[in-house]
Amino acid sequence: MVSLPIVQYEEKIIETVERNPVVVVIGETGSGKSTQLSQMLHRRGYGKIAITQPRRVAAVSVARRVAHELGVQLGEEVGYAIRFEDRTSHSTRIKYLTDGVLLRESLANPELNEYSVIILDEAHERSLNTDILMGLMRRLVNIRSSDLKVLITSATLDGEKVSKFFADCPVLNVPGKLYPVEVLYSRERPSSYLESSLKTALDIHIREPEGDILIFMTGQDDIEKLVSKLEDKVRALEEGSCMDAIILPLHGSLPPELQVRVFSPPPPNCRRIIVATNIAETSLTVDGVVYVIDSGYVKQRQYNPSSGMYSLDVVQISKVQANQRAGRAGRTRPGKCYRLYPSRIYNDEFLDVTVPEIQRSSLAGSVLYLKSLDLPDIDILKFDFLDPPSSESLQDALKQLFLIDAIDENGAITSIGQKMAELPLEPSLAKTLMEANNYGCLYEALTVAAMLSAETTLLPGQRKTEKKRKHTISNLPDGSGLGDHIQLLQIYECWDQTDFDIGWCKDNGLQVRGMLFVRDVRKQLSQIMQKISKGPLDVRANGKREEFRQDYRNLRKALCMGYANQLAERKMHHNGYRTLGFQAQVVQVHPSSVLSLDDLGKFPDYVVYHELIATPRPYMRNVCAVEMRWVIPIINKLKSLDVYKLSGGVHHVEEEPEKKLPDFPKKDVEVASTADDRESRIQAARERFLARKGKK
């Protein structure tokens, strides 16, 4: 422990913290910042210390290590708090928590008086929650100037910017403990990064001394292709010409038991070649890696506020990401990083920092959260944060919130909106629960909301062999033809009837972890509903359920009210739909949907959808049939909407258009926002094209 670089800087750090309310600490990998900063401040007698982490596992493992170093029982002086699990007590002085948990805490106590020190760790990852916390911290240090210290840890390329945001606070540099990594660039960008990765990996395997190889690819498809090509080539090598090799895929939808294979060391005289997504960038650390191959690409989910549509695009990584990837080669000894792009691309085209999540997500939930905090001294609409989102994105959020009565026509939060903010759900689902409580179907709505919260983790990732699973398995219910929400409800109820039998999940191809998560979420939502609901609460299944089962009318009505901004109307003579938002989109029901056709081969006239996804064709994922008479009042409300009033009478569009993408190295950023959008769409299309070419 004494060998950690940060220990030598203790005096300097303490001195700087004593003199300044905010300090930025640049601590590279291996500096020990996550475990040591809190202990230093604790030793100097500061009161309760909160340290946020973007990931649950990190909060738990770092807390465990600190407790061990201090020789105390975990949960006593040192503890952690993550969703569903609070291991702290009255004696806790050092508390590790996920940034989401700290946001929840500040909902109950906006001044966070409990803490003397708040450390936002890994701020350079720019998670949505960390960005919001940074905005709140800027306000908090003014209000609690005498008794609060804030530390923010970040990466080299971002430090000055964060410092500027906090009134030019001091920046301390703490070196990391990485071995040198030699970076090698390609002369030009390869026409196929898959082939290029293959060739580079084989070259390393044949020529270079022992040490594992880590290859960064963009997704499961490419990983599987590369793994099988590598296996062929390695098998074809002449026996005895070089050491053996095992090839391991690593990505998020791999079942956990296959993921952990990368943690067991290879047999002697054998090299491991790990082909991974960016899960290996931060979430999982593979020991023994000496060579890194970096394609320079990543798959990124982005939200388009003008269409309300998500897309998953292959985009170039940022410099911070490239350096993080390279660093994975130098953890145990000096290593090499092969970048499959020229240094010119790195210098001129890569952004310094990954585009923050706040500029890539729908902000309905965040805006509702901030409004519910009721901070008179902060202008939410200016989003006075490190990288403000576009005004278009904010207006989209306001419109959504207005349509579900979370805010009134002047943009002020309503009492129902206040309650919705308490629920750890996106606003549309929170509203669905509130409506369901009125219609006597909260019991079912809780299940639907919980199932949707876990949706992506329910089905296992081996889709090659089980492609048509959803349709071919007959034992799973089909939503009675009414749509995917109803199916999700029915699936959970089947599981409930087996007394939550693990074997039942396995038999039906459902991820056990995912289903257990659903049960936890459901319980949590139920408890919060009990807390915030003053009137009678219908959380237990009671009699009269049978007639309800027929068509789930009330539940579908509640969903319709909750998803008021996610409605679609079928086109006259075919099964395409037109969304009823502000910019009508022509979309299709996703082919995986269980929504059924009527006798004439037609889908229902109206549906609500959980999300729009461009893949690249536009689809509605998770749809539910609703009735026209429920939809009409919503359409009328749509007509009455006045965005100008919602935004508090301020024209934000004209205000600061150049702030939209502050970090793009493009010189011609001062174009109108529509042209700007077009530009980025063209850019995205170009990258998709390149990525497709790479796959061939």
Place this chain on the structure above:
DNA sequence: GAGCACTGC
């Protein structure tokens, strides 16, 4: 008739 980077309250 078709597809899914990674987190998290």
